[in-house]
Amino acid sequence: MSIDLSAAVSTFVSESKELLQDMEDGLLELETSLIDEQKSEVINSIFRAIHTIKGSAGIFGFTRIVDLTHLVETTLDEIRLGTITLDNRLISALLSSRDVIETLVVLSAQESEVDSHTKNKAKDLAAIFNDYLDDPHSHAMPSEIQPTTQAPHNSANNTLWHIFFIPNENVYRNGLDPFAFINFLSQEVIDLHVNTYTKTLNTTDMFDPESNYLSFHLCFASNKSESEIADIFDFIKTEAIIKVLPPKAHFPDLKAACYEFGDVADILNMLRNTNSIDDPVLKAIADNKDYIQDPEPTQSTAGSSPITHTKLHQSKTLRVEALKLDRLIDQVGEMVITGARTNLLAHETGNETLIEAMALLERLVENIRDSSLKLRMVQIGETFNKFKRVVRDISQELGKEVELTIEGADTELDKTFVEKVSDPLMHIIRNAIDHGIEPPHVRLANNKSVPGHLKLKAYHDSGSIVIEISDDGCGLDKAKILKRATEKGLISAEQSLPDKEINLLIFAPGFTTAENITNISGRGVGMDVVKRNIESLRGSVEVESEPGVGSTILIRLPLTLSIIDGFMFSVHNDNYVIPLDTVVECLELHEVVAEQDIQDKSYINLRTEVLPFIRLRALFGIEERIAHTRESLVIVQFGTLRAGLVVDSLKGEFQTVVKPLGRLFEGLKCISGATILGSGDVAIILDVSALIKSAIAVYETLEFKQ
Known part of the structure; x- marks a missing residue:
């Protein structure tokens, strides 16, 4: 029986992209002045993101992704332990690895061949990471710094990990194989023991070959943290009940796990055979009584509560295809039209009871409309955050220092706008850094701070969404703009224009004031695209500029298109x-x-x-x-x-x-x-x-x- 993995692979791609974006955001944060505790937390979150991608890729057999993520994971682990010093070169390498991993994820999902450029980039990154891992000068672990976790002693009681893994009945139909997760776990831990239990069937007629009837108890030793163990099962957490119990877990957690599993007697016999749980504890579970543990020092993981991943309690968001959402909005729109028609007919009858009922129905339809439209509203902060990397890379390429400030990240707008406004914002930001913000020596000569300031701001105004992109650069050179516009025949030499219209000339097709064409700008196509895309969304663009002070571009968009x-x-x-x-x-x-x-x-x-x-x-x-x-x-x-x-x-x-x-x-x-x-x-x-x-x-x- 072949299993259709297309839905699972699609989920893997979308979740991997989200994790890679989290990785990028974290790496950019590390370049700022964070305190040591914050840096440690950010590094741990990046490590978990890569670890999750590696585990999920291993399940699907995407070896190229596993190989690269394993190397990145090893490097991050050494950074966590303090044996490798994180510098700008390493951050750049990690950011580049994030891009290569995303490319590999997409190509692997499409079952496409990896191009030579991506292969060479992956090899170059591997050489950089191995250089850090092999360089004795980068290993500067002082004697007082020791790893935070140690390997457990298998001879002692209560030193083994336990996982109660109960996949739901439809796990195979949804394209997931529980054995793949168990197999990957066996490569990450020590001495894994798997106990398999079958759900009791009354008759053979009840058996469905596509359904799952198996539950698992996993017992092993490991020096990993509880979050690292739980991350291995992250991809299947919505399709199973998973309880991760670290060594010396609290009694209520162990008892709840045993009773959730089903056959308590079988579980207790198995635990007794593994010699991993004390007899008084097992007896208390069998008698369904409480057991008071003696207070004793435990590892940091032992005191944490078990990670319970259930579809009912854990999931706070529901992933829905955009097409389904668009169809829902279309149907709500048709309901609004039909409701208006019915309300008109009700008034023509003159029946007061019917008119009153239609008024109530109209209010309900309006509430459904508002709720449906809110489903399409997303915060613009996610789009804004993507430009942190853009600003970093372009400023480094141009030899400039640019600080990005984001305001109004929680401002919501229609998802259609989010998708279509990204390209215009990209062009505007690139132009602001290239043409607007001056090089460091010029800024110093003009009594400005060395780093230039670029601000992205979003807010509501007069029933519209306003996005501001402002910089403290040199501003627009109106004389130069008029000269170039005259040369291109956009205006006549005798024509007199107000400042606002002069500023808008930068959006004319093919218009540019750049003397040379670069990788960033100079071809005169970007700002033309900006205006076309914004106007296609029933929006408008305004430009404000003051020579020597800076420029501000305002994009106004309606709240919704539907x-x-x-x-x-x-x-x-x-x-x-x-x-x-x-x-x-x-x-x-x-x-x-x-x-x-x-x-x-x-x-x-x-x-x-x-x-x-x-x-x-x-x-x-x-x-x-x-x-x-x-x-x-x-x-x-x-x-x-x-x-x-x-x-x-x-x-x-x-x-x-x-x-x-x-x-x-x-x-x-x-x-x-x-x-x-x-x-x-x-x-x-x-x-x-x-x-x-x-x-x-x-x-x-x-x-x-x-």
Whole structure:
């Protein structure tokens, strides 16, 4: 019978990537000024991550991964014991090994051949690690420093480890083989004894060849820590009950493990035969009584509680395929549309009881919508943390010193944004280090600190997610930007632009101020990609810069792409929707200003504030006017910009399921999507950012002419 391991391998890949990211974060922390206790803790966590990957790879027979991780694990173990001094060269080698291991994980999962570059890189890393392991000068263990664990004395009672390993019935169906874990354990410990127990079957008809009926008791000696032993079973912990009992484990833990196993009599006889547990202890377990242990000094592991890995109690997160989540959101969206339709029909009947029931159902649908959308929300901190490595590597390549600061890491945004915003952030950060932050000698000459400062910040503002990337570098050279833009024909030599528009020229296709092409920048393609990707997410980009002080790039994104709270109005009997979060207030136009005062103007004086506005009827090319309509002014805001929209009538709040427009409508200005109303009609979703910019552009043009 062949077992399909594809699901298990897929899980191995995703978990390995998470562990490798933890390893990278830990290594970058070690380069900072941590105290010795913190460094020891970080090194231990890196060691556990590599140890887990090695064990899981061994189960699947991925020998290349096992070979490299074993060498990394040995090096980290020597660092833990103090026999190898951790320096910058070794940290760089460990970071490079993290990249190679990730490549090997992906290639092994795909059953692809390892390319020559990866093989050579692995050989080079092996040489570096062996150089540290073989170098007598790197082994500087003082006489007072001794390993923290010692090999147990097998002749004494209570010095053996015990593991109660009870795989669940479906473990084979889920692509996992318990014997592979036991086999790997045998390579890591001393003198392993395996006792196998079979679940009692009443009749042969109950036997299923794909089900598991075996439980195991494992007994062995080892000088490893309890966490290292438990990590061997980390990959199967959700598919089994696992109790790890170190030497001289507490009586309640041992008793609970025996009774959880099932056949207590068999377990006690086996424990008696191994001569690893005292008779009074075994008698107390058999009689189901308490046993008071004499106080005595024990190893640090003996006093710890057993590690119980059960699917019910241990798992705090549930891994779900992104496609399943997207389907759920789509179905919730359809439910919102159907609910709106049903609510409309209920009001047409005039049945008060039905209307009240529909109002309750509508609230429940809204709660389900909000809960479903929260499932897609992830913290941006994980994305931000990935750039620590980028900043380190680029700054070292350019011979610069750069310190990265992260703020608002707990800010949540849609997972779709997290996936698509990573590349734009990468381009911006690379440009900030290359073009913005000066070399150390230039910074000293300008009375700046030698290390440059780069800050990533995320926060909520006016119904949007704002991501700021700021640096304290030299700022944008506006004269140079204008000269290069003129040379490329982007603007004419006589054209005069405000500072904001000059700054945005850096996003033009093919635009660059670099004199030479490097591995990092100079081809003029990166910032163009930034703007395209952000605008594809219905977002916007702003640039602020001050010469000699630094630059800040602000990326604004909507909270979600799927379902939003909308505000609906009509223009010439057609319905339009904008995000509710962008609406500041609504006013009757005739109450704000007289009709004759705004015939040829593009702005009004609203409470001493100049407010640009745009008539949507004129924007859409509608000349006919419906009689007896009282126009309304909807004041909207996006970021720091504010404008007014003149509409025919207001319809109010509306739960909006965003539907993408077809390819025929791609590139239409001021339109971002569509939605289906309860009546079955289609309403256009307007792009508030584009509308505000259009209103401001019209206002500035008219003012210039005047």
